Amino acid sequence: MKPETQVLVRPARNVHGTVALPGDKSISHRYAMLSGIADGPSRLENYSTGADCASTLGCMRALGVTWERKGSVIEVHGRGLSLARPAEPLDCGNSGSTMRMLSGIVAGQNFTSEMIGDESLSRRPMQRVITPLTEMGARIESQEGKPPLRITGGTLKAIDYKMPVASAQVKSCLLFAALFAEGETRIEEPLRTRDHGEVALRAFGVNVESKSSGPGTVARIRGGQRLRGIEARVPGDLSSAAFFLCAAALFPGSQLLLPNLLMNPTRARLLDILMQMGLRISVTQLEQVHGETVGSLQVQGSPLKGATIAGADSAALIDEIPVLAAIAPYTTQGLEVRDAKELRVKESDRIASVASNLRLMGAQVEEREDGLKIPGSQTLHGAELDSFGDHRIAMAFAIAALRAQGETLIRGAESAAISYPAFFETLDQIVER
Numbered sequence: 001m002k003p004e005t006q007v008l009v010r011p012a013r014n015v016h017g018t019v020a021l022p023g024d025k026s027i028s029h030r031y032a033m034l035s036g037i038a039d040g041p042s043r044l045e046n047y048s049t050g051a052d053c054a055s056t057l058g059c060m061r062a063l064g065v066t067w068e069r070k071g072s073v074i075e076v077h078g079r080g081l082s083l084a085r086p087a088e089p090l091d092c093g094n095s096g097s098t099m100r101m102l103s104g105i106v107a108g109q110n111f112t113s114e115m116i117g118d119e120s121l122s123r124r125p126m127q128r129v130i131t132p133l134t135e136m137g138a139r140i141e142s143q144e145g146k147p148p149l150r151i152t153g154g155t156l157k158a159i160d161y162k163m164p165v166a167s168a169q170v171k172s173c174l175l176f177a178a179l180f181a182e183g184e185t186r187i188e189e190p191l192r193t194r195d196h197g198e199v200a201l202r203a204f205g206v207n208v209e210s211k212s213s214g215p216g217t218v219a220r221i222r223g224g225q226r227l228r229g230i231e232a233r234v235p236g237d238l239s240s241a242a243f244f245l246c247a248a249a250l251f252p253g254s255q256l257l258l259p260n261l262l263m264n265p266t267r268a269r270l271l272d273i274l275m276q277m278g279l280r281i282s283v284t285q286l287e288q289v290h291g292e293t294v295g296s297l298q299v300q301g302s303p304l305k306g307a308t309i310a311g312a313d314s315a316a317l318i319d320e321i322p323v324l325a326a327i328a329p330y331t332t333q334g335l336e337v338r339d340a341k342e343l344r345v346k347e348s349d350r351i352a353s354v355a356s357n358l359r360l361m362g363a364q365v366e367e368r369e370d371g372l373k374i375p376g377s378q379t380l381h382g383a384e385l386d387s388f389g390d391h392r393i394a395m396a397f398a399i400a401a402l403r404a405q406g407e408t409l410i411r412g413a414e415s416a417a418i419s420y421p422a423f424f425e426t427l428d429q430i431v432e433r
């Protein structure tokens, strides 16, 4: 673990420049896992630089997958569906994605493995993967539904499963486990969540059917299918770009160019919301890369209105709500967030973390069980804030600090490295003071 660092953020006048984002975290995790169980080599360019995706690679190595890093490229030597019994516990670090999605793959192996995580991950709910994987035939011990997990795998049975929580991590976990099951697995999600698991499986040559069903989707996948390695460039991370988009939204004269960004429709709701709020965004050079939509964004700031995020939008924007909430006091009408109870079980309780930091900056905030109500047209002052060990909270408040009066100190700023190690340097390059 990195030593605790503090970062001082001074107010800005404007935001201007070009940012090339590191590879998307969600896609990087999935590509690393699937290339490990593919037949033949894979080449992953622009792999996420975040510590979370390094945790996934570390676990894959412990499971007998060899890989090398060559600059921003990871070359993975797939070993097919059978992995090696790990000599030590699989260390997932801070990464819920690693633990939840990889549990689907180790549940299909003929050995027992233990999955551990840091203090934050050890508090996070895992019953959502334990219940269906147990139904498929895996034996899983946990600490009352929390990590560490001890998973004894083997050949699994296909299931027909209706997910009680809308979670792309759980959906991917089950799609991956289904590869090791006899028969066809059917997974129904209550709301549409990001579809990178389905898209990545197809890129590796697997047949996955997916259909809309009301506000959610139903996916079907047959067991026993083999994967073939791929050569891919991971598109820039849209959830990391969100911080810069929100920074641009704070200054009417701002201009940003974000090339090669992920534009997957299940992730791009942020762009609609920011446009509704007043940010001017144009997208060029749209293309499909291994089933993922990629494009270049040109962004111009203008005065910001408020927004309401509720229902399916709360699931679609779950990673971007902290930064939208952090800039909400500077909008004219404020922000209301509902139906976002999942925020309470992320890397920190993000509803409480956002409310606490905004109040320290002098903002009025109403904290609710499933969301927040933040009035607009407020003036914030600089303050000493805490990241709560949560990367998205550290970065969200570095953005809020740009429009505050006076300097803001962010304690625990090192946590930004979980998804975006170069965040503070990059922010400095585009901010004009």
Ligand code: S3P
Binding pocket: 025, 026, 027, 097, 166, 167, 168, 169, 170, 172, 194, 318, 319, 342
């Ligand atoms: C992710 C899904 C979301 C998101 C997380 C990444 C993914 O979590 O918050 O950062 O890659 O599938 P849930 O599946 O728990 O909603």
